[in-house]
Structure formats: C-alpha cells, structure tokens
Amino acid sequence: MSDQREQDTKRRFQSGENYREGSGNLKAREGIFSYRRPQVDMPGMVIDRIGAEPKRILDVGCGSGRYLSRLREAFPGAEVIGVDLSPGMLDALPKPTVLADVCDLPFESGSADAVLAMHMLYHVPDLQTALDELERVLAPGGTLFTSTLASDDRPEYAALWRQATREALGAESEGPYRVVLDHFSQETAQAMLSERFASVRLHDLPGVIELPEPGPLVAAFRSTASFVDMEPGDFERVMAHIEADLERHFATEDLFRMTVHTGILECRDPRR
C-alpha cells in the first residue's frame, strides 16, 4: 500500500465513519466469530473479575452493547453506562448511555469502579489522551479492562485481501487490519499499559475459526468498505476476486480455516 493510501485508510479507520449508521457493519464483522473454537465468553470473563457490588461501571466504545446487557444483568445494583462516539450505535441501546469521545469523558475523576475499553482503542488517534482519561475516571481500587487483537490474529484473512488486491488492481494492499496491528495490538497495549499500571494481567485468547461456507467472510470483508481508501469500483473488483478465490477454495475444501488471537488486559493499581 502506498504511504498516502495507508495514511488515508488509517484516517478513515479512526474517523468513526464505519459506525455512524449503527451496528450493521460491526455485526457483519462479528458474524465469523460464531464459528470460533473454543468459544470465549469475554463479557463473562470481565464480569467474573469485577469485584463485589460495584457502584458504577463505564463501557467506553460500547458498540452494539454486548457487554452492557450482561453487566446490567450481573450487577443490578450498579449504574452501568454505555459510552460511544457514534450516535447510530447508542440509538438502539437501553439507557443510560452517553455520547462522548474516550479522549474527553464527561465523568468525575475517580467515579467508576470498573472501566471497559474493549476492541475500541485501536480506533483512537491520540492513545495517550484516551488512556489518561480512562485512568482518570477510575476509582481507587478500580479495574480497567481493555481488549485488542494480537499481531498474529487472522493472517489468512489478511493474505486473502492482499491476493485479491494484487489480482484486481495490480498492486498489493494490506487492508485495514494492518492499521489495528500497527497502532494498538495486544503487544503494544501490554507495553503501554504496563507503564501506567503496576498490575497488568493478560488473559490470552487464541483460537481457530473454521468456516463451512464463504458467506460470513464475504460479509466481513464488505463491512470494511468505509475504512479502505479505495474507489467504490476498485473495492467491488477486489470483492469479486475475494468471492472467486473463496469459490475456488470451497471447490476442493470443506472449510476455510483462520487462526484468531485476541486477549483481555486487566489493569489495576495506577502508578500515579
């Protein structure tokens, strides 16, 4: 990918554009995870690690609300607030929700017993300001949970995109996931958070996805259209090659296999 195209893809990835209309694109990307083995219950893992009787929990970048509903069920006495930059996301969610940027959280310092920032910090250009804010709103003794992708997440997915861009456009492009890994992978996250918190515990979640048909993967690629710096016609040509490559794959194989790798970072005891 040219430097300019990479910069433009990065800017789009961090603009919130892909989430403006609501949770459709996000749900398309999440669709492939119903085929993940082993299945992981990330909301359940977070719930098990929040201490007894929290008074306030913030889910920052709450998206389609898959943590919010579980948190509210598990902690009926707590105020569980969903925070997101995208009005389209919040429209569909039960209140309380707050429209806000992680870099400027409208909450008092030390007011939340648990703060979640799950699979969202890689969208944020100014990570240090975001981490300052997440740390600021955390109550003494509270826990920050973050999650992101490890640098060896889904190489097969990236390879399919590279091959299709080479075939369709004559030049290989890395695709939007490179932006995630360059900006805030599990490895970078661990290093950054260890500078801020005395205790950073990684719950490592490697796995495998075996798809029995191309549909969910094609939908996942399509959902990234607004991230990629590409003319709509070029995007369609790349998609046509992805569909043809997958059709060839399934002509001889029963499954399309991808290795997946994510994790949750549980952070306690801010150093400041």
Ligand SMILES: C[S@@+](CC[C@H](N)C(=O)[O-])C[C@H]1O[C@@H](n2cnc3c(N)ncnc32)[C@H](O)[C@@H]1O
């Ligand atoms: C990949 S989704 C993750 C949703 C949810 N946390 C999960 O793990 O299922 C990323 C979410 O972060 C939100 N987001 C992106 N940048 C943000 C920012 N600067 N402040 C708050 N939310 C943001 C997006 O609108 C989107 O809903």
